[in-house]
Amino acid sequence: MVIAIRSLQFASHGTLDQHGFARNRFWAVDEDPPPFPTNTLNKAFVDLILKPSEEDTKIWPHSFEYRLRIALGPGGDLMLTSRIRNTNSDGKPFSFTFAYHTYFSVSDISEVRVEGLETLDYLDNLQNKERFTEQGDALTFESEVDKIYLSTPTKIAIIDHEKKRTFVLRKDGLPDAVVWNPWDKKAKAMADFGDDEYKHMLCVEAAAVEKAVTLKPGEEWKGRLELSAVPSSYCSGQLDPQRVLQGS
Numbered sequence: 001m002v003i004a005i006r007s008l009q010f011a012s013h014g015t016l017d018q019h020g021f022a023r024n025r026f027w028a029v030d031e032d033p034p035p036f037p038t039n040t041l042n043k044a045f046v047d048l049i050l051k052p053s054e055e056d057t058k059i060w061p062h063s064f065e066y067r068l069r070i071a072l073g074p075g076g077d078l079m080l081t082s083r084i085r086n087t088n089s090d091g092k093p094f095s096f097t098f099a100y101h102t103y104f105s106v107s108d109i110s111e112v113r114v115e116g117l118e119t120l121d122y123l124d125n126l127q128n129k130e131r132f133t134e135q136g137d138a139l140t141f142e143s144e145v146d147k148i149y150l151s152t153p154t155k156i157a158i159i160d161h162e163k164k165r166t167f168v169l170r171k172d173g174l175p176d177a178v179v180w181n182p183w184d185k186k187a188k189a190m191a192d193f194g195d196d197e198y199k200h201m202l203c204v205e206a207a208a209v210e211k212a213v214t215l216k217p218g219e220e221w222k223g224r225l226e227l228s229a230v231p232s233s234y235c236s237g238q239l240d241p242q243r244v245l246q247g248s
């Protein structure tokens with residue numbers, strides 16, 4: 001799995017370059033981070049801090065502090081908590097969009113199902129961000145996809161039949177979910193992506209894209225994503241959604 005933080009902006013949903021600037025900056029490790037509110041003993045964590053450089057304020061004229069807490073649970077669960085605070089001293093609010101750009105490794109994209117997004121509205125990046133409604137079935141993949149699902153539930157499951165493994169995403173503060181696979185043609189056109197790699201990956205991204213987050217000075221936003229891999233409850237063609245969503 002590969003994770004990139006796409007902030008302060010998402011893809012072309014803003015005025016900055018694709019995916020904004022937070023994802024290709026150097027972050028500082030906070031050597032003395034605030035403690036975990038609960039279960040501290042069960043988690044290893046690191047806090048990374050990003051503050052704008054002078055160069056950054058030329059392209060985005062705001063002051064902020066972005067604290068990313070990366071925590072690992074005893075069972076291998078990964079928790080990512082982003083806190084973004086407006087530290088402007090000029091009294092000005094700012095707005096941003098956000099996504100955890102999570103690439104999941106799958107056995108075969110044609111065999112994968114995503115549950116939790118059926119019947120929802122989405123904006124289709126491949127059709128000028130037009131709004132459509134998803135059908136009632138779990139998502140399956142047979143061509144390029146680049147969609148932003150809106151008002152999504154807090155849990156989404158990626159079910160990999162072949163590996164008998166399910167990735168469970170639990171999110172908070174992130175209403176949208178991006179689903180992306182470039183498929184063959186676009187994969188060939190991407191310099192940093194192998195021609196056949198699209199067969200073994202799927203991006204499902206916890207995001208806040210449709211409605212930008214706005215913060216006044218002193219205000220803080222929090223967006224949380226928890227990822228776990230559990231043995232699939234898929235068995236003899238039958239899926240028990242209750243078990244998948246409970247992550248058991």
Ligand SMILES: O=P(O)(O)OC[C@H]1O[C@@H](O)[C@H](O)[C@@H](O)[C@@H]1O
Binds near residue numbers: 146147178203
């Ligand atoms: O910059 P990256 O990591 O190649 O991202 C690629 C894709 O990321 C997806 O999240 C976007 O919805 C796509 O539009 C975009 O092409």
